[in-house]
Amino acid sequence: MKILVTGGAGFIGSAVVRLAIARGHAVVNLDALTYAACLDNVASVADNQAYAFVQADIRDRAALDRIFAAHQPDAVMHLAAESHVDRSIDGPGTFIETNVNGTFHLLEAARAYWVAQGRPAEFRFHHISTDEVYGTLGETGQFTEDTAYAPNSPYSASKAASDHLVRAWHETYGLPVVLTNCSNNYGPFHFPEKLIPVVILKALARQPIPVYGKGENVRDWLYVEDHADALLKVLQEGQIGRSYNIGGENEARNIDLVRMICAILDEKRPAAAPYADLITFVTDRPGHDLRYAIDPARIRSELGWRPSVTLEQGLEKTVQWYLDNEPWWRALQDRAGVGQRLGKTA
Structure with missing residues (x-):
């Protein structure tokens, strides 16, 4: 099929683009190239005739209408979004504009195109969201999938609002x-503002590795290429x-995750002292959800999908x-906010 992927120069979007091309699909990558996008992420498929x-x-909206008319996709995979919680605390307006208003305009453009095409039954609009819409667990x-929405950050x-829009348009x-x-x-x-790359790059620079609060927040970690496969x-x-x-069926406390990364670096890039010595506890993020955990029973039972990469394998x-790939992340170090502590305005 021909797939219109929004946000295809971002982290998850580019993984979807690379995998879709590898599996023989045609891909139209629509991206605004904001601070977190990088065309190097899709350089491996840039010369492919299907891309x-x-x-x-x-x-x-006008640009979206032109893109639908010109490329006539069979499906949309909507990944374009502002996604960094700390940045949403400092500047929530951008998140509303992109994640809510942007999704609305994309839905309307997709609907107009779908109607003009005669409402083909095989058309799909796939909206990619986050477990953070559910709030926090004990x-x-x-x-x-039936958990009530209770989002705690901008x-x-x-993202919860965008989910509701998609459901309503259906x-x-x-x-x-x-x-x-x-x-x-x-x-x-x-992108090197998220926890795992921050830990890796701070450790390599022999700088303090910041861990929010006591590091007791728990997340379920999903290897991005597994995610692309599931999508x-x-x-x-x-x-x-x-x-x-x-x-990912891989729950871990942040502090344990950080120590795992440090141990891997101790083996792969030995230093004079253990990297874990750099761990530094810092003031927690406002409204920091304690724990996320997903019950994957539906996708496993209905579609037969399970992750293939364990946390230990994925981290290695x-x-x-x-x-x-030092040249890749070095080139992103000067982008706005990278390497800085954000999200303290609350």
Whole structure:
């Protein structure tokens, strides 16, 4: 099929683009190239005849209409979003504009195109979201697709709003949609403001490794290439109007995750002292959710999907990728906010 991928120069979006091309699909990569985007992420497919790149903003309805008309996709995979919680605390307006208003304009452009094409039954609008829309868990329990939404940050609230829009466009207008809510992603090409690349790069620079609070926050970690595989699975086989939670089945406390990364670096890039000596506890993020955990029973039972990479395997692969690709992350060090503590304005 021909897939319009929004945000395809970002972290997860580029993994989807690379995998879709590898599996024989045609891809139109629509990206505004904001601070977290990088065309190097898709350099491996840039010369492929099945790949096209269009720089555009999902808030620009006229541009979206032109792109749909010119490329006539069979499906949309909507990944374009502002996604960093700390940045949402400092500047929530951008998150509302992109994640809410941008999703609205994309839905309307997709609906107009779908109607003009005669409402083809095989058309799909796949909206990719986050488990953060569900809020926080205590020490037990897991998020299911029926968990009530209770977002606690401007970022997660904006994603929750976009989820609701997508559901409404299906119920009201009949737009054939599927939705997914994923746990924390990690892996190659992860923009260096998120936890795992921050730990790797701070350690390599022999700088303090910041850990929020006491490091007791728990996340379920999903290797990005596993996630891309699951997203294509849902696009092709998911039930219309249904949502699927995608988890890595790899829960870990932040402090344990950081220590695992330090231990891997001790083996791969030995230093005079253990990297864990650099761990520094810092003031916690406002509204920091304690724990996320996903019950993946639906996607496992209905679509037969499970993650293939354990946390130990994924972290080893990720650390090695950063060691092997220093020019990639060096080029991003001067982008706004990278390497700085954000999210303290609250």
